Amino acid sequence: MLPRDRRWAWAEIDLGAVGRNIATLKGLLSPGALFMAVVKADGYGHGALEVARAALLAGADRLGVATVDEALCLREGGVTAPLHLLSEAPPAAAPLIVERSITVALHSEEFARALARAAASQRRVAPFHLKIDTGMNRIGVKAEEAADFVVSLRGLPGIAMEGVFTHFATADVPGDWEFDRQLDRFRATLAEFGRRGIDPGIVHAANSPATILHPETHFGMVRCGIAIYGLHSADTTRGVVELEPVMSVKASVTRVARLAMGEGVSYGFTWHAPAPATVATLPIGYADGVRRSLSNRMGVLIGGRLCRQVGRVCMDQLMVEVPRGVDVAVGDEAVIVGTQGGSALTIEAQAALADTIDYEIACGYGSRLVRVHHPSADVR
Numbered sequence: 001m002l003p004r005d006r007r008w009a010w011a012e013i014d015l016g017a018v019g020r021n022i023a024t025l026k027g028l029l030s031p032g033a034l035f036m037a038v039v040k041a042d043g044y045g046h047g048a049l050e051v052a053r054a055a056l057l058a059g060a061d062r063l064g065v066a067t068v069d070e071a072l073c074l075r076e077g078g079v080t081a082p083l084h085l086l087s088e089a090p091p092a093a094a095p096l097i098v099e100r101s102i103t104v105a106l107h108s109e110e111f112a113r114a115l116a117r118a119a120a121s122q123r124r125v126a127p128f129h130l131k132i133d134t135g136m137n138r139i140g141v142k143a144e145e146a147a148d149f150v151v152s153l154r155g156l157p158g159i160a161m162e163g164v165f166t167h168f169a170t171a172d173v174p175g176d177w178e179f180d181r182q183l184d185r186f187r188a189t190l191a192e193f194g195r196r197g198i199d200p201g202i203v204h205a206a207n208s209p210a211t212i213l214h215p216e217t218h219f220g221m222v223r224c225g226i227a228i229y230g231l232h233s234a235d236t237t238r239g240v241v242e243l244e245p246v247m248s249v250k251a252s253v254t255r256v257a258r259l260a261m262g263e264g265v266s267y268g269f270t271w272h273a274p275a276p277a278t279v280a281t282l283p284i285g286y287a288d289g290v291r292r293s294l295s296n297r298m299g300v301l302i303g304g305r306l307c308r309q310v311g312r313v314c315m316d317q318l319m320v321e322v323p324r325g326v327d328v329a330v331g332d333e334a335v336i337v338g339t340q341g342g343s344a345l346t347i348e349a350q351a352a353l354a355d356t357i358d359y360e361i362a363c364g365y366g367s368r369l370v371r372v373h374h375p376s377a378d379v380r
């Protein structure tokens with residue numbers, strides 16, 4: 001039985017588009033620069049394992065995740081490529097990290113000791129990438145303390161610095177002086193490493209917007225997340241590169257009802273039919289990622305026509321008003337995100353309407369929806 005025969009709401013993931021987006025982004029890099037595909041948060045809601053495989057097929061060199069469990073999922077799925085944890089894990093996870101060959105971000109002495117202990121007991125060398133805080137004030141060793149920190153680790157056996165990285169807070173803000181200051185601090189730290197004979201290994205800093213807007217930040221590797229999914233962190237990168245959205249969200253109509261003028265719809269009756277109306281029910285709700293705050297404000301496509309969503313979005317279902325002249329029947333396909341009959345509904349527009357960013361909307365659709373992955377062109 002197909003997943004779509006168990007549930008009439010699903011996300012379609014175009015893995016071919018992931019490959020084409022990565023090819024576009026790699027085209028921006030100087031020869032030799034590595035490409036990390038960031039697949040944390042279950043691939044920004046797109047399915048981490050499937051996206052990881054498509055990304056590697058498209059020439060990604062490494063993968064990035066946020067948690068140990070995310071890394072284990074990929075290893076259990078057979079992924080053998082270098083796999084980076086982008087922040088430190090609890091020290092107690094160090095033995096597992098070494099055992100499964102996960103490359104860690106490192107920025108504390110406590111974690112360094114735990115990693116060294118685990119590596120020594122398994123007679124292995126654990127690679128780490130030093131995380132430098134150049135001003136975002138989230139995680140990392142402060143830039144001016146980084147060289148001393150590296151020297152202090154020299155006594156620890158079993159760990160080896162394979163790279164050095166930082167993260168920008170404002171890479172998508174053009175001409176931002178704080179971005180320049182972060183980059184200056186990063187360069188100054190690398191220069192200090194040079195003076196003190198510290199080999200930084202793979203140097204990396206760029207997230208998607210920096211990869212697209214600031215070639216001077218590419219160094220030895222870029223770390224792209226949102227862009228491989230065909231989405232953007234801000235309007236500033238839209239139009240600079242042509243990326244294809246990867247995710248569509250669809251549902252089949254489960255009920256069609258004719259309402260008399262004045263009849264209410266859904267919890268709280270926040271909408272009443274202003275005239276006799278046709279209302280269709282879709283089996284998708286806020287537990288699937290449709291924002292409840294978009295109640296009475298969003299639309300869906302049925303028969304290629306825009307239908308206003310009406311009444312409160314429920315946990316598992318929502319209702320739409322079907323415009324006059326559109327024939328609708330149970331089983332018809334409705335598009336919540338994606339294209340139908342030449343019309344398009346984007347994650348970007350939903351994010352703007354919900355006063356958030358593409359990232360959060362995409363992650364939201366990852367929770368409960370059945371995912372249908374269309375294969376990459378190369379493996380078809």
Ligand SMILES: *Cc1c(COP(=O)(O)O)cnc(C)c1O
Nearest residue numbers: 038086167207208223224225226
């Ligand atoms: C999530 C993350 C990225 C990817 O950022 P995008 O804006 O999605 O490209 C890169 N680096 C680090 C450290 C991250 O946490």
